[in-house]
Amino acid sequence: MLERKTIGAFEGARGVAALLVAIYHFALLFSFALPYPVVVRNGYLFVDLFFVLSGYVICASYESRLVTVNDLWTFAIRRFGRLFPLLIASTIAFVLVPNLYELAKHAAVMLGHANLFHDPHPVPHMVPSLAEIVATLTMTHGLGMFDKAILNFVSWSISTEFYTYMLFALACLFVAGRARIMLFATVSAVAFAVTCWASLTLHDCVATRDCLNITYDFGLTRCLTSFSLGCLTFYTARRLRPHGNALQIGALLAVYGVFAATDRVPVMAFACPLVFAVLILSLSSDRGYVARALNTAPAQLLGRCSYSIYLMHPVLIKGFGFATRHLTGTATGFATLLVYTVTLLLISGLTYRYIEAPFRDQFNRWARQQRVASGVTETA
Known part of the structure; x- marks a missing residue:
């Protein structure tokens, strides 16, 4: 059946998008004047691709399997285990990197090597507040609780995605058939309207030229928009079973066209x-x-490591910021970007192997055990 088939193209798309987001943040935070293509210059928009993909895949995998409260509990364990361990590991690393740098800097200055630094004076250590710690542990930090993106600045989307999963599960539990499809369509439309309003009015995105770049405050509505649209895409695919090169190439050109148009007309990002x-x-x-x-x-390979690429690249950017803050020149920029990309792929491979995959598998085992303990036979 379509909903149980693994779609390799989705995995590849997720991996390519994750790498482009990582390069986008590199371009945003470093001053190298490199000729970035339009898909990098507006790379923040690929987060919406993640949300659409999640909506499709989660709906395909679970929409017919969430029928009891026990199913809801099992689903929550699996989703929590998929997101939480690497979120915490990457956040800890994000806090440790600048603090370790400052500790090493302090030691070097004390040993008489102040000449190694452009500014040898110490800076305050990065210490998360209790509110930031609690919000991260509960994955609520992307739900409008703060006036900025806290700690690992891309993890707002992990927060919104987890709670979107839970809303999806409740919808499957209590709404069936065509009413469920209508619910997804309504949620997507209403959330899209709120997201556009927040982007245009609260963030003045036409002036800042980053429409749809809603994160810490109305990130949940941005996620709901695309996730629900992904669910609707699954239902459409199940009915139409589309195939053909023309549709794929046309869709790819449409994506590129929207990215290019966004450079000139920021509101095109809403498409x-x-x-x-x-x-x-x-x-x-x-x-x-x-x-x-x-x-x-x-x-x-990028697809398998895409979650690690996404959450670990802000940590690497922190480290590269200390090492390259005074470097200039196009050739230096290209070399730094290459080293950054290779290092990111290596680190992401390690975090996938030693954090992401084993914890995901362990939580999946706990979910199966929970189902068995409640007298439910686990299915594929």
Whole structure:
């Protein structure tokens, strides 16, 4: 059945998008004047691709399996185990890196090596507040509790995605059939309207030229918009079973066109969830030129490590900021970007292997044990 089929193109798309987000933040935070393509200059928009993909995959995997409260509990354990361990590990690393740098700097200055630093004076250590710690541990830090993105600045999306999962599960538990589809459509439309309003009025995105870049305050509505759209995309794919190179290439060109237009007309960014949904629809058969490219070994490797790439790149940017803050020049920029990318892939491979995968598997075992203990037979 379509909903139980693993779609390799989705994995590849997620990996490519994660790497582009990582390069986008590199470009944003470093002053190297490199000729970044439009998909990097507006790379923050790929977060919406993650949300659409999650909506499709989660709906495909669980919409017919969430029928009891026990199913809801099992689902929550699995989703928590998928997101929480690496979130905590990456946040700890994000706090440790600047503090370790300042500790090493202090030791070097005390030993008479102040000449190694442009500014040898100490700076305050990074110490999370109790509110930041509690919000991160409860994954509520992306739900409008703060007036900025706290700690690992990309993790707001992990917070919103977890609670979107829970709302999805409740919808499956209490609403069935066409009413559920109508509910997803309504949620997506209302959340989109709120997101556009927040982006245009609260963030004045036309002036700042980053429409749809809603994170710490109305990130939940941004997530609900695209996640619900992903659910609707799954239902559409199940009915139409689309395939063909024309749709894939057309969707890819539409995505590129929206990114390019956003450079000139910032409000074009609001079209991204829709064009991403069309792209995911076109890839859902896992056939065609674009799908084959995304099923290649490099793209699949990126896909497996995509969550680690996404959460670990802010940590690496912190470290690179200390090492490269006074470097200039195009050649130096390209070299730094290359080293950053390779280092990120190596670190992400390690965190995937030693944190992400084992903790995910352990939580999945606990979920199966919980089902067995409650007298429910676990299914594939």
